[in-house]
Amino acid sequence: MTTSRGRRQRSREWILWGVPLAMVAIAGVLIASTQRQADYADWYHHWITAGVGALIALALARLPLQRLQPLLIPVYGMTVLSLIAVRLVGTTALGAQRWISIGPVNVQPSEFAKIAAILLLGAVLARHPVERPVDLLRPLGVISIPWLLVFIQPDLGTSLVFGALMLTMLYWSGMPIEWVVLLLSPLVTALLSGLVPWGMAIWIPLMAVLAFRSLPWKRLAAAITVAIHSLMAVVTPWLWMNGLKDYQRDRLVLFLDPSQDPLGGGYHLLQSSVGIGSGGLFGTGLLQGQLTKLRFIPEQHTDFIFSALGEETGFIGTVLVVAGFALLMRRLLQVARHARSDFESLVVVGIGTMVMFQVVVNIFMTIGLGPITGIPLPFLSYGRSAMLVNFICLGLCLSVVRQSRVGSLGRW
Template structure:
């Protein structure tokens, strides 16, 4: 995390550095984990399509190959070269999200894709990366030392967040929020402020589930505001007003602000058996498939539930269920360990970055990837609501795959030019 003294002693934007040969030393974790996941995913996707009338599993590998080439090119590009394009990237990002609303294609209850020459592109995936690049530049120049400093980063991310939320794509909109909070914390915002920003969400959930707990929760939030914010009386009053507003408005918004399928997604994971042939079907079949894999799994291409296509959309959002059935507990743990190892490597790269801007880009990318990993796996095993978030490098999806590899290339660029990188990339 960038401390106050760290920001004073460290350059906001590094310059030059890192002219080593491209083949000097390959970062085995940074490249090896995603490539292994993409290779495994192709087999799992092929397994889900054995009884289908189409077979596009190989396109997952083709897309990964294209993404890998792009990533290797970006790994040679210093991130500062992107700074002059930050506003054009942001404008293009917003324009593409507006275009989705006007000429987009709908699927699975959301209007999230644009048909470009026969290829379906999902602008919200690219918008995540565009938002990270702009937020990193803003936070590097304007660290969050006062509450008023939040206006700029929150305002910049609010527009793309809103455009994604109204598609409606709840999962992707949550990614924007997670990225913002993690980057704010890394940029030096006190942890108590992070809790205060999250407190309305906790209040909303509590108001809809156990409202009696609000009698203790709202005073606690007010106390945190009093202790951590300036203008204590004003901070206390605003905090209590916001919590009260969310406590009162949540029940009404639940009934009138969400569509039936959205409400079902948020509650059925608690008891999918209440609608076993409808909204709870995905989750029930997913947990049965994962459980049937037991310790060692049935073997690749041998899963019965996967073969018979009991789990809808298994090659995309529910690919982890195929992994659990065919590779068992051992394979699932190895994949989770791979993601954890990748996250540790990203944090290492961020800590060794030559500038605050580069560190924030890597941290934002890490937050984007790991939030998707946690939410996707939790929803497939029944520990969270179904939100439609793909599992990086494993779920089928061209846009997500390309964006993940672009993100990988940007991180490799920072790692290659890091203070102790010695030319590694």
């Protein structure tokens, strides 16, 4: 019985390894395709970085997560310092200051900040679950520092990842779903104030009722909720004009109708949609995409790699990739449910949230269902820092699998 159980668990590890490695393999070919007319050919660096990342994942898989807990605060502090260093000595590209140059390599600290935040937030929630509203101060403190430093780079896309991490991990730790809704509700108010102002007349009272029914000090909670949402409705226009760069405002608006500026802010979306649509059912074949070959789509090897996938592998290829990510997420949820400790479970859920949030936002961006946010597609988009972080996350999840297996064998 022990043998059959061990075989099932080992077979499931092939999902954790197989899906990422398959993504990396196809991505290398797609990146090479995007650079056929370029003056450089560094597509193979994608595979080299993945190889280094796989070795790191193998090493981390043998290390119990509990041994990392004494290092969590120092690692978190180092990532915060690196984000501050970006503001002081960082390299600017594409209108944002996000990288630190170390010799010939550009390191993106915001990628490593995501995993540092997941680990520390998991430890905090495991030790101090949110049972009262005041308990939110700890997780909010953990997330708010890297979120703010990333937002002002500016990197709107990555800053959204931190919000998704916090909400999902709070819910997984046992916080009532009503509180999660209340935390997310100011964002809805901000959207309504700009798109459907009359909707706030329904939304704000609804949130006040929810606060009254789910929070202590009911009348005070309802009054504070109304005040926060009213303030958000007033401040949002100012934040829109002063908190975002011009290109960020264009990205958030033009996805609704990119034809308004077909040669400017809407160019990426239009060309990406055409490229994906031109692939048809089976695609043009690897290294055969004409739009990819002629480089009609800027930054196609990074944020828009999914458009190259759609053109060269067609609808079948894109469905297989989406199915692969869904299978990976299903396996991560299984790992989280069977983890030995709350800390391990929360870390795996945080990693799953990070990966799937980026997958959904990136794919929606490339097919025209969402604004351009600069979020890469995990394991497919070119980027050394993102690739290493993805494999570090894989190693941490494999560590949880290994420890849960050892624990189950011990019980048998």
